Amino acid sequence: MRDLVVIGAPTSAGSYAPGQEAAVRVLRELGLLERLRATGRDVRDGGDGPLQVWSPDPGRPRAQNLPAVVESVTAVTDRVAAALREGADALVVGGNCTIALGVMNALTAYHPGAGLLYVDRHFDLNTPRSTTDGALDWMGTAHALDLPDAAEQLVSALARRPLLRPEHLYHLGVEFAAATDWEQEQAVRLGLRWAPHTALAEDPAGQVALALAALPPGPLAVHLDVDVLDFTDAPLAESTGGRNSGPSLDSLGVALAAACADPRFRVLSIGELNPARAAGCADVMDRFLATVAGALAGADRSAAA
């Protein structure tokens, strides 16, 4: 099994409020690296990108804290690229879902045919024009696909345009009704492949198998926004909208284990985890750590570098 490099992206610059910048620090304190090592893998600490705590950006209201988001994406890119050069897999702990841009920036440079399994309640296809809230954390795939009205400073920081084409991407766990009109239109126009959060909850193994069959033969990244989880089972996400819908943590674990065991797998990234959400629920962070460690322990030992 390849070594694993753990990389932090302690940023909430693209958020609605602070919180996600603390996720990697809290998970480290709860024994993230030790839990991963206990699965038998050689685990190295790849360090963290810049600490960025959200504050409102009235000077750029539709793309708040854009320079900080670009800086964070670039830091993830550099650290994931270094891990891949060393022949290792990577775990990136955000931070915002924009970390997936950094992951794919590095992975597509390593292999242009890389694919992305995007496990999220949202498409993240918004642009500074399609939503008034100005939070870049649900605009990432719009920038990867270089959609109209994406923020030029972020798109131009990526290694190629577009960074991804629709056939490189599969969305798993989408709540279609939670998408903006623009996102729904783009998903149809681009022919994006996606499966709903209800299907992921009911048949995690089957839905991951369908997604993996649809993704390209090149190396694979898996991105998890913890907002896909049923918030009643596992209150971890910045967004509290997932109450009583979406997969339980156990069901998500089945999906993640299957995805990370695929021979193409190289990088798992985790976004939008706000530790404050779990403050009243003593075991949920520990259950989450066990889920992540279990998924990464299952990677195929026979996989070629």
Ligand SMILES: [Mn+2]
């Ligand atoms: Mn989301």
